[in-house]
Amino acid sequence: MDRTIEELFAVIEDRRETLPDDSYTASLLTHEKGENAVLEKLGEETTELVLAAKDDDEGEIAAESADIVYHLLVLLAMKGMDLEALEAELEARR
Numbered sequence: 001m002d003r004t005i006e007e008l009f010a011v012i013e014d015r016r017e018t019l020p021d022d023s024y025t026a027s028l029l030t031h032e033k034g035e036n037a038v039l040e041k042l043g044e045e046t047t048e049l050v051l052a053a054k055d056d057d058e059g060e061i062a063a064e065s066a067d068i069v070y071h072l073l074v075l076l077a078m079k080g081m082d083l084e085a086l087e088a089e090l091e092a093r094r
């Protein structure tokens with residue numbers, strides 16, 4: 001699980017640096033709405049997760065959770081942060 005997230009974050013950082021035309025990540029990071037594009041997506045996906053949880057739909061809960069993790073990682077990359085900041089925060093709470 002940790003490695004999956006690390007590998008996904010590395011791909012997102014690569015997209016941020018290279019901005020390929022066919023990349024959804026790049027389209028988010030260069031959106032005309034600016035940072036709001038990522039923030040709005042995070043908000044939308046969170047609402048969708050809440051509704052999936054209310055419906056007790058495990059498949060949808062997993063899918064929406066993945067959407068949130070992906071968009072959260074895009075947010076961290078957008079802010080020039082790395083995974084260590086998140087890990088340090090979680091470690092400090094153990």
Ligand SMILES: N=c1c2ncn([C@@H]3O[C@H](COP(=O)(O)OP(=O)(O)OP(=O)(O)O)[C@@H](O)[C@H]3O)c2ncn1[C@@H]1O[C@H](COP(=O)(O)O)[C@@H](O)[C@H]1O
Binds near residue numbers: 022044
């Ligand atoms: N994990 C994801 C991921 N999760 C979600 N998404 C995109 O996030 C969007 C989710 O929005 P919704 O579910 O609301 O779907 P939608 O309403 O059709 O989306 P929009 O109309 O708002 O674009 C979809 O367009 C998905 O394609 C993702 N896009 C990419 N990744 C990962 O990022 C990597 C790099 O992707 P690219 O940047 O496209 O190369 C991929 O290999 C994947 O591993």
